[in-house]
Amino acid sequence: MSADTVSSQHVGVVGAGTMGAGIATSCLASGLRVTLIDSQATALAAGQHRIAEALDGAVRRGKLAAETAAAARARLIGARDFSALGDADVVIEAVYENLALKQDIFRALDAACRAHTLLATNTSTLDVAAIAAATGRPQDVVGMHFFSPAHIMRLVEIVRAPQTSHASVARALALSAHIGKVGVVVGNCFGFVGNRMLYAYGRENQLMLLEGVAPQRIDAVLEGFGMAMGPNAVGDLAGLDVGYRVRRERKDLPDDPRYYRVADLLVEHGRLGQKSGLGTYRYANGSRQREVDPEVEPLIRAEAARLNVAPRTHSDDEILKRCLYALINEGAAILGERIAASPSDIDVIWCNGYGFPRERGGPMAYADSLGLASVYDGIRRLAAEHGARYWSVAPLLAQLSVENSTFAAWQITSKT
Numbered sequence: 381m382s383a384d385t386v387s388s389q390h391v392g393v394v395g396a397g398t399m400g401a402g403i404a405t406s407c408l409a410s411g412l413r414v415t416l417i418d419s420q421a422t423a424l425a426a427g428q429h430r431i432a433e434a435l436d437g438a439v440r441r442g443k444l445a446a447e448t449a450a451a452a453r454a455r456l457i458g459a460r461d462f463s464a465l466g467d468a469d470v471v472i473e474a475v476y477e478n479l480a481l482k483q484d485i486f487r488a489l490d491a492a493c494r495a496h497t498l499l500a501t502n503t504s505t506l507d508v509a510a511i512a513a514a515t516g517r518p519q520d521v522v523g524m525h526f527f528s529p530a531h532i533m534r535l536v537e538i539v540r541a542p543q544t545s546h547a548s549v550a551r552a553l554a555l556s557a558h559i560g561k562v563g564v565v566v567g568n569c570f571g572f573v574g575n576r577m578l579y580a581y582g583r584e585n586q587l588m589l590l591e592g593v594a595p596q597r598i599d600a601v602l603e604g605f606g607m608a609m610g611p612n613a614v615g616d617l618a619g620l621d622v623g624y625r626v627r628r629e630r631k632d633l634p635d636d637p638r639y640y641r642v643a644d645l646l647v648e649h650g651r652l653g654q655k656s657g658l659g660t661y662r663y664a665n666g667s668r669q670r671e672v673d674p675e676v677e678p679l680i681r682a683e684a685a686r687l688n689v690a691p692r693t694h695s696d697d698e699i700l701k702r703c704l705y706a707l708i709n710e711g712a713a714i715l716g717e718r719i720a721a722s723p724s725d726i727d728v729i730w731c732n733g734y735g736f737p738r739e740r741g742g743p744m745a746y747a748d749s750l751g752l753a754s755v756y757d758g759i760r761r762l763a764a765e766h767g768a769r770y771w772s773v774a775p776l777l778a779q780l781s782v783e784n785s786t787f788a789a790w791q792i793t794s795k796t
Contacts, residue, residue: 385554386412386555386558387410387411387412387558389412389413389469389470390412390413390414390415390467390468390469391404391407391412391413391414391415391468391469391470391471391472391555392414392415392416392417392465392468392470392471392472392493393407393414393415393416393417393471393472394417394418394462394471394472394473394474394475394485394489395417395418395473395474395475395476395502396416396417396418396423396424396426396427396428396430396458397423397427397474397475397476398430398528398529399474399502399526399528399530400416400418400427400472400474400475400502401416401427401428401430401431401434401531402430402434402526402529402530402532403472403474403502403526403530403531404416404431404456405431405434405435405530405531406530406531406559406560406561407559408431408435408452408453408455408456409435409438409444409448409449409452409531409559410558410559410560411452411455412455412558412559413455413457414455414456414457415456415457415458415459415464415465415468416428416431416456416457416458417459417460417461417462417465418460419461420460421460424458424459424460425458427458428456428458431453431456432453434531435449435452435453436449438531462488462489462491462493463492465489465492465493465497466492466493466494467494468493468494468497469497469498470497470498470500470551470555471489471493471498471499471500472500472501472502472524473485473486473489473499473500473501473502474526476622476625477503477504477505477506477622477625477629478625478629479506479507479510479511482501482503482506482514483510483511483513483514484514486499486501486511486512486514486515486521487514487515489515490514490515490516490517495517496520497520498520498522498548498551498552498555499515499517499520499521499522500521500522500523500524501521501522501523501524502523502524502525502526503523503525503539504525504571504572504575504626505570505571505575505626505629505630506629507541507568507570508521508523508539508541508544508568509541509542509543509568512541512543512544518541518543518544519544519545519548520545520548521541521543521544521548522538522539522540522541522544522548522549522551522552523537523538523539523540523541523568523572524537524538524552524555524556525537525539525572525574526561527733528618533732533733534560534561534562534733535561535562535564535574535728535729535732536552536556536561536562536563536564537563537564537566537572537573537574537729537733538552538553538556538563538564538565538566539566539567539572540565540566540567540568541568542568549565553565562728562732564725564728564729565721565725566719566720566721566725566729567717567718567719567720568719569717569719570630570632572719573711573714573719573720573725573726573729574729574730574733574734576710576714576719577707577710577711577714577726577730577743579710580706580707580709580710580770581611581703581704581706581707581710582611582615582643583639583640583706583770584703585598585611585612585703586638586639586640586641586642586643587638587702588694588699588702589612589642589680590638590641590642590680590683590684590687590689591684591689591690591691591694592681592684592691592692592693592694593694593699594672595610595612595660595661595676596612596661596672597699598610598611598612598699598703599611599612599613601696601699601700602699602700602703604696605700605704605737606736606737606739606740607735608735608737609735611703612660612661613660613661613670614735615643615653615659615660616653616654616659616660616661616663617653617654617668618653619652619653619654619655620643620647620651620652620653620659620660621647621652621653623640623643624647627640627644634769634770636769637687638687638689641683641687642680642683645679645680645683646659646660646676646679649679651676654668658673660673660676661673661676701758701762702762704743704746705755705758705759705762706770707730707743708743708744708746708747708755708777709755709759709771709773709774709777710774711723711726711743711747712744712747712774712775712776712777712787713774713775713776714726715744715776715787715790716774716775716776722791722794722795723742723744723745723787723788723790723791724742724744724745724791726742726743726744727741727742727743727744727745728742730742730743744787745787745788747787748787748788752777752780752784752785752786752787755777755781756773756777756778756781759771759773759777760773776790
């Protein structure tokens with residue numbers, strides 16, 4: 381697909397919330413026509429306002445010329461009905477994570493859109509094949525997982541479901557490039573690459589909270605390593621209710637009452653993160669500056685006692701290794717399952733979407749720098765201390781450790 385072909389496209393965006401508005405802003409700023417769809421008039425108006433504010437902000441920061449922003453605003457159409465998408469070339473759905481809702485939307489898009497329209501879902505965790513199955517054209521359905529704020533973050537995971545055509549993947553990659561994003565093709569599973577790994581990383585954070593480690597200490601250790609934000613600060617930024625809804629949708633959660641229990645507990649107490657002013661931290665008067673909230677620690681301690689989780693001491697080294705080794709091990713499992721094509725793809729995803737320090741190369745490059753035998757031994761030690769439920773070494777990591785090899789070497793040999 382040529383650049384000229386992409387530049388003339390009409391893009392529909394379904395859902396005028398924060399994510400939909402961010403996606404629409406990226407498309408408009410790149411010269412595309414956009415129709416923003418939301419069935420609720422107030423939500424649609426709010427989305428259009430967010431887009432105008434984002435474009436104005438880009439002008440103030442010197443990212444867009446004033447006349448370019450004005451032209452972008454003129455290319456935006458708001459509508460409340462899918463019939464407005466009859467001539468769209470691409471439609472990107474960006475509603476909240478609910479499979480039934482997304483399937484209903486894709487049935488409606490299948491009826492409203494012309495043949496060969498690319499139908500993309502911005503799901504961050506759900507089964508793209510199940511969404512595609514709601515249409516009569518699964519070959520035209522692809523995942524395009526943007527990262528929030530979508531008009532700023534550069535990464536897009538392009539999710540290929542079993543019936544997604546090569547042409548649809550190519551079109552999604554071309555659109556991503558046109559709007560200034562880094563598109564990485566990944567396979568279809570829960571969480572794809574980035575969020576599947578994030579759940580392993582966050583799991584250890586959550587367990588250590590129950591074991592008595594203060595959230596600010598965990599965040600400080602990870603930020604000291606170079607992460608842009610620690611896991612608890614990230615949860616507050618993203619909205620703790622987002623993960624809560626995802627876990628309500630999942631049918632494969634571990635039979636473990638400790639699993640993400642602290643995050644769920646906070647949501648159940650109305651602590652949603654920055655959006656509510658209270659999450660793992662508190663945020664004064666709409667500020668994004670996190671402050672330690674003395675109410676959080678007693679909540680966690682009481683829940684740990686209810687679950688019979690005894691407090692214990694942790695070194696900074698243990699905090700770091702539990703989070704990072706979980707991340708690396710899940711990445712190795714993803715590679716072994718061919719959900720990611722290469723360790724470098726994983727590194728691109730984590731450096732561009734999750735704040736992994738670029739100077740360390742990404743989680744898989746970092747594992748190579750440690751030596752895979754050292755990582756393997758570390759995971760075995762964690763399994764001996766905490767059990768094999770979460771600490772079974774991924775087969776590929778075990779294999780490369782025995783061979784005294786690296787992920788980088790495997791990347792070369794696996795393609796020959």
